[in-house]
Amino acid sequence: MKPANRFEIAPRPLAKAVRVGAICIGMGVALFTAACGAAAARPSPHSPAYMQGGAPAEDNPRAAALTKAAAHWARRADRTELEKAIALFTEASREAGPQSRSAHVQLAHAHHLMGHSILTFGWAQASDAAQHFALGAAAASSALASDAPNVAAAIEAQRAPAPSELRGPEQGALAYWLAASWHAAAELGGMADIALREAAVRSLLERAVELSPDVDRGGAFRLLAELHAHPAHAPMRNLTLAREALDRALNVSGADLRNVLAYVEHYALPAQDAAVASERLREALAANGSSAEDRIAQARAKRLAAELDGSLE
Amino acid sequence: MKRRKLTLIAVLCALALLCGLPLTSAGLPGASAQARWVVKLGTGARAGSPLAQAMAATADAIDREHASRLWVKRFPDGALARTAPGLTRVASGEVHGYAASFEELSQAVPDLAVLGAPFLFDHVSDAQKALRGRLSAVIRDTLAANGMHLVSVGACDTRELLGARSALETPRAASGLRIVGGATPARAAFAAALSMTPIPGDRAQGGGNPDVYDGTLTELIASGAAARSRHLMLTQHAVECGAVVLSQRWLDGLPEQMRKTVVRMPKDIGADASAAVAAMRPKLIEHARALGLQVHELRASDRRAFASTTRDAYDTLLKGASESAAKILFAARKP
Numbered sequence: 001m002k003p004a005n006r007f008e009i010a011p012r013p014l015a016k017a018v019r020v021g022a023i024c025i026g027m028g029v030a031l032f033t034a035a036c037g038a039a040a041a042r043p044s045p046h047s048p049a050y051m052q053g054g055a056p057a058e059d060n061p062r063a064a065a066l067t068k069a070a071a072h073w074a075r076r077a078d079r080t081e082l083e084k085a086i087a088l089f090t091e092a093s094r095e096a097g098p099q100s101r102s103a104h105v106q107l108a109h110a111h112h113l114m115g116h117s118i119l120t121f122g123w124a125q126a127s128d129a130a131q132h133f134a135l136g137a138a139a140a141s142s143a144l145a146s147d148a149p150n151v152a153a154a155i156e157a158q159r160a161p162a163p164s165e166l167r168g169p170e171q172g173a174l175a176y177w178l179a180a181s182w183h184a185a186a187e188l189g190g191m192a193d194i195a196l197r198e199a200a201v202r203s204l205l206e207r208a209v210e211l212s213p214d215v216d217r218g219g220a221f222r223l224l225a226e227l228h229a230h231p232a233h234a235p236m237r238n239l240t241l242a243r244e245a246l247d248r249a250l251n252v253s254g255a256d257l258r259n260v261l262a263y264v265e266h267y268a269l270p271a272q273d274a275a276v277a278s279e280r281l282r283e284a285l286a287a288n289g290s291s292a293e294d295r296i297a298q299a300r301a302k303r304l305a306a307e308l309d310g311s312l313e
Numbered sequence: 314m315k316r317r318k319l320t321l322i323a324v325l326c327a328l329a330l331l332c333g334l335p336l337t338s339a340g341l342p343g344a345s346a347q348a349r350w351v352v353k354l355g356t357g358a359r360a361g362s363p364l365a366q367a368m369a370a371t372a373d374a375i376d377r378e379h380a381s382r383l384w385v386k387r388f389p390d391g392a393l394a395r396t397a398p399g400l401t402r403v404a405s406g407e408v409h410g411y412a413a414s415f416e417e418l419s420q421a422v423p424d425l426a427v428l429g430a431p432f433l434f435d436h437v438s439d440a441q442k443a444l445r446g447r448l449s450a451v452i453r454d455t456l457a458a459n460g461m462h463l464v465s466v467g468a469c470d471t472r473e474l475l476g477a478r479s480a481l482e483t484p485r486a487a488s489g490l491r492i493v494g495g496a497t498p499a500r501a502a503f504a505a506a507l508s509m510t511p512i513p514g515d516r517a518q519g520g521g522n523p524d525v526y527d528g529t530l531t532e533l534i535a536s537g538a539a540a541r542s543r544h545l546m547l548t549q550h551a552v553e554c555g556a557v558v559l560s561q562r563w564l565d566g567l568p569e570q571m572r573k574t575v576v577r578m579p580k581d582i583g584a585d586a587s588a589a590v591a592a593m594r595p596k597l598i599e600h601a602r603a604l605g606l607q608v609h610e611l612r613a614s615d616r617r618a619f620a621s622t623t624r625d626a627y628d629t630l631l632k633g634a635s636e637s638a639a640k641i642l643f644a645a646r647k648p
Binding site for chain 2: 157158159160190191192193194195196198199200202203229230231232233234235236237269270271272311313
């Protein structure tokens with residue numbers, strides 16, 4: 001049969017060739033894209049994720065947990081997000097083992113924040129807060145004690161480790177979180193607990209301010225000021241030292257509302273300095289912080305302002 | 314027009330009513346706002362401590378009886394002692410009430426120092442029993458002579474000894490040792506009676522390399538002295554109680570009926586504070602053991618030896634003191 005036109009036969013093979021070619025090109029593109037994506041997912045040897053895990057994310061559960069935890073931590077003012085962050089930090093620290101100090105610092109920090117959020121906003125019972133403080137202390141102490149038998153023995157005996165046993169900013173941060181957790185738990189336990197913890201807490205904080213003065217935005221100075229202003233044995237009270245510690249906390253972070261409020265609670269009120277108390281409290285009440293820590297400080301500032309007329313001569 | 318007039322009349326009547334009411338009420342008997350007295354109650358003790366609890370109990374009692382007339386302001390943590398010692402301000406009437414240990418009270422009323430004499434009581438319960446009897450009346454008279462009204466006594470604790478290196482189970486073992494224990498007359502007299510040398514050292518830092526520390530369990534543990542020591546001797550060699558006092562000058566300024574009810578506060582107002590101190594003791598002793606200290610209780614014979622050796626402290630404390638100090642001592646020993 002004669003073709004209808006001289007192109008009748010030619011298009012059939014060409015179309016087939018075009019079709020086959022298109023399929024091949026498409027598969028090639030797809031394979032290329034997949035390969036690029038896989039390469040993108042593999043962390044660079046210089047990235048934090050690689051340094052944490054030393055391996056690609058998909059082979060490193062701890063790094064994956066930490067990455068997910070960071071997202072929840074960024075929204076820690078919300079209780080559910082904070083709970084998820086704690087669960088992931090717990091998983092990461094378990095994977096890492098006690099040698100990974102950074103994972104344990106994060107876990108201790110998260111438990112401490114949850115404890116104070118519970119007490120401030122009534123998210124749960126005080127006993128739940130106490131449990132979080134205990135877990136925070138456990139996280140910090142296990143990392144501190146992991147490769148130092150003397151430190152382990154001291155903590156087991158409820159003493160502070162000797163200052164020379166703690167070195168470097170990460171151990172300084174762990175010392176702070178251990179002290180803060182012990183102190184918070186003692187405050188819930190009563191005067192006996194406060195008295196028996198005070199010396200060890202003080203010693204840990206004095207080392208923490210040397211090794212890691214910025215931890216928790218001046219937290220070690222803030223807590224030292226509290227001990228100087230409200231010691232278990234009243235004759236040990238020293239408001240001069242309290243004020244010096246608070247000034248150093250504000251040097252670390254003048255914007256942190258906890259430092260501003262601490263100035264009222266641990267210096268201005270015991271010293272009956274009405275001018276400083278009013279000024280700092282106004283500052284705390286007017287601030288517009290949105291972080292979990294700021295919200296806790298603001299809630300406490302409001303309560304204090306309501307009581308203030310009974311607290312100043 | 315009529316409506317406007319009615320509206321104007323209504324407004325004028327309302328204004329007249331508003332202006333007239335205060336004038337009317339001022340004329341009614343008892344209708345003027347009653348003045349509220351501000352009551353400042355303070356303590357040097359930490360908020361939440363047994364002494365601060367005693368202050369709070371006093372404040373609560375005043376609040377219950379006189380909420381409409383008295384406005385109680387509470388000042389723990391030594392807040393009322395910034396411009397002058399709290400008890401001095403009580404005597405002057407600037408501060409209306411204070412919760413203080415006898416040791417602190419003795420700085421304002423020196424005759425009370427004898428209450429810290431060593432082995433004055435065999436046990437803290439003996440002190441509490443004596444304070445419910447004649448001793449309380451003698452202390453009340455002594456305080457009244459110094460411008461203070463005694464409300465209640467409680468929160469009794471005892472002083473113990475820490476041995477930095479060795480145990481002190483006999484008086485002879487103490488001779489020649491260096492002791493850190495504060496500068497009060499009672500503590501100094503105790504040290505001198507045992508031939509110990511007081512050193513000022515910073516207890517929190519272990520300055521002066523002391524051999525012995527003298528203090529309550531709270532003091533010895535919270536200061537860090539226990540963590541630097543090896544032996545805890547439960548000598549109970551002195552009893553430290555607390556008292557809540559009111560300013561006589563302030564009381565004299567109250568209306569008579571109010572004064573009568575304020576001074577009639579329950580005498581057992583410090584009972585919870587005493588129970589709080591007692592509850593703390595086992596926990597603090599257990600902590601001392603956890604720190605690695607050996608805990609020693611004195612045998613009866615050693616206790617008698619210590620009491621006999623430190624008898625000289627009484628003469629030291631009575632030297633230069635007034636007759637009321639001797640009366641206090643007599644009432645304590647013969648309840």
